[in-house]
Amino acid sequence: MSRLRGSVTIDDVARHVGVAKGTVSRVLNNYTDISDETRKRILKAVKDLGYQPSATARNLKRGRQDTLGIIIPVGHGNGADPFLSEFIDGIARALDELDLDLLVTTAHSREHMIESLERLIARRKVDGFIVTRTEVNDPRIAYLQERNFPFVAHGRTANPSGYAWYDIDNEAAFAEGVRHIYSLGHERIGLVGGTLELNFARQRREGYRQGLKDLGVKHDPDLETIQTVSEKGGILGAEELLALDQPPTALLCATDALAIGAVQYCRKIGLKAGADVTVIGYDGLPVGEYLDPPLTTFSQSAQEAGGRVARMLTDILDGKSPTSLQELSKADLIRRASDGAPAKTPAALATALRERLKDQPYSGNKGE
Amino acid sequence: MSRLRGSVTIDDVARHVGVAKGTVSRVLNNYTDISDETRKRILKAVKDLGYQPSATARNLKRGRQDTLGIIIPVGHGNGADPFLSEFIDGIARALDELDLDLLVTTAHSREHMIESLERLIARRKVDGFIVTRTEVNDPRIAYLQERNFPFVAHGRTANPSGYAWYDIDNEAAFAEGVRHIYSLGHERIGLVGGTLELNFARQRREGYRQGLKDLGVKHDPDLETIQTVSEKGGILGAEELLALDQPPTALLCATDALAIGAVQYCRKIGLKAGADVTVIGYDGLPVGEYLDPPLTTFSQSAQEAGGRVARMLTDILDGKSPTSLQELSKADLIRRASDGAPAKTPAALATALRERLKDQPYSGNKGE
DNA sequence: CGGAGCACCAAAACCGATTTTGTTGACTTA
DNA sequence: TAAGTCAACAAAATCGGTTTTGGTGCTCCG
Numbered sequence: 111m112s113r114l115r116g117s118v119t120i121d122d123v124a125r126h127v128g129v130a131k132g133t134v135s136r137v138l139n140n141y142t143d144i145s146d147e148t149r150k151r152i153l154k155a156v157k158d159l160g161y162q163p164s165a166t167a168r169n170l171k172r173g174r175q176d177t178l179g180i181i182i183p184v185g186h187g188n189g190a191d192p193f194l195s196e197f198i199d200g201i202a203r204a205l206d207e208l209d210l211d212l213l214v215t216t217a218h219s220r221e222h223m224i225e226s227l228e229r230l231i232a233r234r235k236v237d238g239f240i241v242t243r244t245e246v247n248d249p250r251i252a253y254l255q256e257r258n259f260p261f262v263a264h265g266r267t268a269n270p271s272g273y274a275w276y277d278i279d280n281e282a283a284f285a286e287g288v289r290h291i292y293s294l295g296h297e298r299i300g301l302v303g304g305t306l307e308l309n310f311a312r313q314r315r316e317g318y319r320q321g322l323k324d325l326g327v328k329h330d331p332d333l334e335t336i337q338t339v340s341e342k343g344g345i346l347g348a349e350e351l352l353a354l355d356q357p358p359t360a361l362l363c364a365t366d367a368l369a370i371g372a373v374q375y376c377r378k379i380g381l382k383a384g385a386d387v388t389v390i391g392y393d394g395l396p397v398g399e400y401l402d403p404p405l406t407t408f409s410q411s412a413q414e415a416g417g418r419v420a421r422m423l424t425d426i427l428d429g430k431s432p433t434s435l436q437e438l439s440k441a442d443l444i445r446r447a448s449d450g451a452p453a454k455t456p457a458a459l460a461t462a463l464r465e466r467l468k469d470q471p472y473s474g475n476k477g478e
Numbered sequence: 479m480s481r482l483r484g485s486v487t488i489d490d491v492a493r494h495v496g497v498a499k500g501t502v503s504r505v506l507n508n509y510t511d512i513s514d515e516t517r518k519r520i521l522k523a524v525k526d527l528g529y530q531p532s533a534t535a536r537n538l539k540r541g542r543q544d545t546l547g548i549i550i551p552v553g554h555g556n557g558a559d560p561f562l563s564e565f566i567d568g569i570a571r572a573l574d575e576l577d578l579d580l581l582v583t584t585a586h587s588r589e590h591m592i593e594s595l596e597r598l599i600a601r602r603k604v605d606g607f608i609v610t611r612t613e614v615n616d617p618r619i620a621y622l623q624e625r626n627f628p629f630v631a632h633g634r635t636a637n638p639s640g641y642a643w644y645d646i647d648n649e650a651a652f653a654e655g656v657r658h659i660y661s662l663g664h665e666r667i668g669l670v671g672g673t674l675e676l677n678f679a680r681q682r683r684e685g686y687r688q689g690l691k692d693l694g695v696k697h698d699p700d701l702e703t704i705q706t707v708s709e710k711g712g713i714l715g716a717e718e719l720l721a722l723d724q725p726p727t728a729l730l731c732a733t734d735a736l737a738i739g740a741v742q743y744c745r746k747i748g749l750k751a752g753a754d755v756t757v758i759g760y761d762g763l764p765v766g767e768y769l770d771p772p773l774t775t776f777s778q779s780a781q782e783a784g785g786r787v788a789r790m791l792t793d794i795l796d797g798k799s800p801t802s803l804q805e806l807s808k809a810d811l812i813r814r815a816s817d818g819a820p821a822k823t824p825a826a827l828a829t830a831l832r833e834r835l836k837d838q839p840y841s842g843n844k845g846e
Numbered sequence: 847c848g849g850a851g852c853a854c855c856a857a858a859a860c861c862g863a864t865t866t867t868g869t870t871g872a873c874t875t876a
Numbered sequence: 877t878a879a880g881t882c883a884a885c886a887a888a889a890t891c892g893g894t895t896t897t898g899g900t901g902c903t904c905c906g
Contacts, residue, residue: 162600195563232530535862
């Protein structure tokens with residue numbers, strides 16, 4: 111009965127009922143100038159024949175695709191960003207309700223991203239884009255703005271005006287992080303930051319500095335390190351900061367991935383996160399709950415963010431002004447167990463570390 | 479210069495050159511009955527005007543979308559499956575080279591999945607599907623087979639004939655896992671399995687049993703537990719097995735998520751994975767490397783699998799027979815540090831456990 | 847009673863490509 | 877030299893919808 115390619119078309123329905131195909135279309139699109147009787151007959155035929163309009167044909171005429179695009183950055187083989195997969199999940203859920211679809215593409219470089227944008231726009235495969243992991247000067251946003259193509263950014267740029275965005279108040283979160291750590295009794299607080307092209311990394315560093323300033327703690331540049339946003343970066347960052355003469359007793363990390371690496375490094379050199387060193391991450395990744403110790407972090411519900419961003423984009427497509435759609439949300443501190451009062455003074459920590467590192471100098475992250 | 483909606487069409491190009499639009503199309507599609515001179519002029523105009531054909535219009539005529547679909551199952555708020563995000567990454571990378579796109583949808587129930595399939599097929603938004611996490615009797619596969627719609631499954635079903643699939647030899651892997659654990663000196667080996675609707679869960683259990691049989695170890699049904707595939711399930715599974723009078727000294731887990739939960743439970747009751755209890759997972763999740771202890775697991779490179787599956791699907795769309803596309807791959811044991819020789823006999827372990835549990839009965843997985 | 851107004855729907859145009867069919871002039875070939 | 881062949885393109889049909897334009901018959905109204 112259900113031959114594949116010979117899908118039932120609007121002509122089949124029209125013929126079956128004995129009306130013009132335009133009439134069928136009008137019924138399906140809720141026009142009012144159709145008699146009740148005809149409407150019923152058509153609706154019945156639609157149901158009987160199992161007719162569903164072809165998205166392609168409809169889109170051709172309407173000039174819309176009912177599809178949103180997202181381009182996710184990927185490194186070289188180092189796996190997907192766990193934050194992004196949650197984010198996509200959130201988007202997809204929201205779109206399901208709105209009856210839209212999501213086109214996912216990956217890009218391995220900045221240039222490749224722009225290429226992909228161009229391609230998808232030129233071929234008219236999507237109506238709008240969701241841009242993630244914004245950079246301070248983001249070429250994607252510049253491109254989309256110039257082309258005047260609808261999009262919503264998750265995260266801001268250096269100049270966050272003129273386009274729609276959804277972001278977390280990164281400054282506030284990290285200022286709070288500093289305050290929290292300080293209240294636990296820490297005086298030397300380190301920052302394992304992310305590369306500064308990433309806007310959120312810059313903002314979190316700003317929040318870190320502001321937090322210190324608010325507390326009247328002198329800012330020591332040595333306590334800041336910048337690393338690529340990955341577990342590996344976290345290892346390197348922790349190693350660098352803990353090797354200081356006056357090491358920090360707490361590490362505030364720009365992302366959970368960095369924090370996971372930092373915790374791993376601590377473990378490696380015989381330090382217990384949460385007891386000997388406080389480590390705090392950011393992202394609220396589910397897996398953080400199952401680490402040892404469970405990771406204290408900031409949650410920003412990637413899923414919720416995805417849903418929110420998707421809805422903002424559909425608002426834009428419905429004609430809303432992008433500038434009216436700028437939303438700043440708050441991140442919540444989720445206390446688990448990787449933070450605590452400092453066990454040692456920085457000086458004591460330093461001598462203890464020197465002892466330990468003599469015995470077992472750190473060498474990569476392989477098992478022994 | 480670049481007005482958005484007024485994208486340049488094939489008519490613009492034709493007019494610009496002074497030929498019929500059909501001629502432009504023929505040039506772009508490499509027909510031979512065009513003079514070299516005309517071809518050059520048209521190509522130049524295409525470049526000058528920056529013309530790119532509308533995917534929609536092309537698809538309408540051709541009946542193809544150059545888009546593949548994937549429907550990912552999601553639970554209720556418990557986050558994305560990390561395995562799937564890697565998998566999608568692999569697919570997207572492969573499709574990038576093939577100049578195809580990927581449409582991602584989520585579904586929260588079995589019915590919803592079929593609905594989504596129906597919708598995407600009826601509206602002709604995709605040319606084929608990739609089906610993941612196959613079940614023993616998978617309604618999606620049944621549906622797609624019945625509709626005769628192109629698809630490739632990642633994983634098999636009870637009757638894996640008549641369609642294209644890519645799978646890991648789950649039996650072999652788990653038999654090897656048992657062999658490995660046994661060679662470390664363990665005699666009582668537990669299985670934390672996944673729900674048996676999932677085909678891979680069933681196969682891995684089969685491999686576990688076969689492995690024991692090969693070694694001449696008597697199969698004790700008490701040593702098997704079935705849990706939902708999540709960290710939570712891992713906690714429950716470990717709790718159940720370790721509470722036995724004769725508890726296992728090693729836990730073979732159907733997925734990394736289960737293993738992560740199992741490790742967490744061990745930690746909670748004062749047991750160290752890798753030393754006191756051996757825990758082995760399956761999936762090769764990157765995060766496993768940063769756990770304490772780093773997780774011993776089976777790798778099946780989700781990324782590679784994604785790429786492979788995508789290419790198989792395009793082969794089918796190019797006319798290859800699905801039945802000729804069935805590929806069984808091998809999983810590799812990645813030894814990290816969650817496995818090791820048993821520290822205690824099962825009996826000794828049991829008494830030690832009874833001691834510990836008296837003091838601090840386990841109660842959920844919240845921080846203290 | 848003639849024309850305006852309306853309800854209802856048929857017919858045709860259109861979206862932007864691909865593909866089929868037709869046409870023209872030059873060149874063979876018998 | 878008339879008929880046939882072929883290269884090279886124009887013109888039209890087509891894909892499956894949406895939207896615009898055009899009737900038709902009926903009612904209403906001055």
